[in-house]
Amino acid sequence: MLRIQKLTKRIPGGPKILKDITFDAFEGDFIAVMGGSGSGKSMLLKCLALQEDWTSGHYMVDGKDVLKEGFMAKLQHKRQVAYLEEKPFLYPEKTGLKNVIIGAVGHTPAWRRWTGMMRNDDYMGAMDLIEKRGLLDKAHTKAKNLSGGERQRMAIARALVHGAKVLVADEPVSGLDPHAADAVLGELKSLCKEQGIIVIAVLHQGEWAERYADRILGLNGGELVLDVYGRRLTQREKLLLEQ
Numbered sequence: 001m002l003r004i005q006k007l008t009k010r011i012p013g014g015p016k017i018l019k020d021i022t023f024d025a026f027e028g029d030f031i032a033v034m035g036g037s038g039s040g041k042s043m044l045l046k047c048l049a050l051q052e053d054w055t056s057g058h059y060m061v062d063g064k065d066v067l068k069e070g071f072m073a074k075l076q077h078k079r080q081v082a083y084l085e086e087k088p089f090l091y092p093e094k095t096g097l098k099n100v101i102i103g104a105v106g107h108t109p110a111w112r113r114w115t116g117m118m119r120n121d122d123y124m125g126a127m128d129l130i131e132k133r134g135l136l137d138k139a140h141t142k143a144k145n146l147s148g149g150e151r152q153r154m155a156i157a158r159a160l161v162h163g164a165k166v167l168v169a170d171e172p173v174s175g176l177d178p179h180a181a182d183a184v185l186g187e188l189k190s191l192c193k194e195q196g197i198i199v200i201a202v203l204h205q206g207e208w209a210e211r212y213a214d215r216i217l218g219l220n221g222g223e224l225v226l227d228v229y230g231r232r233l234t235q236r237e238k239l240l241l242e243q
């Protein structure tokens with residue numbers, strides 16, 4: 001379980017970008033984050049993935065505040081939170097499989113990334129993840145020849161290769177056609193329901209959020225202005241995100 005208490009982020013010498021954000025997330029939750037441009041959505045995900053320092057707040061993971069723990073505990077938490085970018089980088093000349101195995105910068109020794117050498121258990125683990133994403137027939141296809149949706153699903157496999165329990169995804173379906181977007185979001189949903197992974201995804205389109213997420217968090221000007229469970233947003237709530 002994650003408990004985010006009063007997360008505040010201020011850029012040194014600049015304004016507060018996130019202000020006292022507080023919410024809990026439980027195993028298997030699919031949480032959509034919505035808000036206008038510049039409302040702080042990406043910064044929230046980066047803070048959750050510990051890619052950005054918090055100015056203040058408490059980040060409770062299974063009862064412990066990871067911000068107060070030592071370097072190793074922070075590193076361990078970082079490994080448990082996978083960060084999926086809007087357009088994840090895959091090495092275009094390498095196969096989907098190799099990308100899944102060696103692409104996770106920071107988790108794989110540099111010499112193995114450069115040489116592409118793989119251990120048998122790396123291979124089996126990656127193939128298993130690829131198969132679960134329904135991409136077995138694409139495992140040996142070069143990344144440059146994968147469709148946008150396939151690339152995104154391959155990137156999901158890569159994000160999970162180190163056993164993440166939380167997946168934060170920044171606009172994972174932006175630029176995809178509706179069919180591919182459905183496949184990606186269906187994939188994220190099944191990770192929540194079947195494996196208990198917490199997914200926190202920035203989704204621009206309300207209809208995706210309403211169809212797939214259990215809960216919608218709304219940001220405006222760095223503040224949490226909405227926390228809505230299992231229902232469509234009202235017109236008034238939609239306006240809160242725009243003002």
Ligand SMILES: Nc1ncnc2c1ncn2[C@@H]1O[C@H](COP(=O)(O)OP(=O)(O)OP(=O)(O)O)[C@@H](O)[C@H]1O
Pocket residue numbers: 011014017035036037038039040041042043044
């Ligand atoms: N490193 C930084 N230095 C200064 N300002 C920053 C920095 N990172 C983000 N910001 C500012 O913080 C605010 C929130 O940024 P963020 O990227 O989280 O917005 P967003 O909601 O994801 O927007 P969009 O939907 O347009 O991607 C913006 O005003 C942005 O300019």
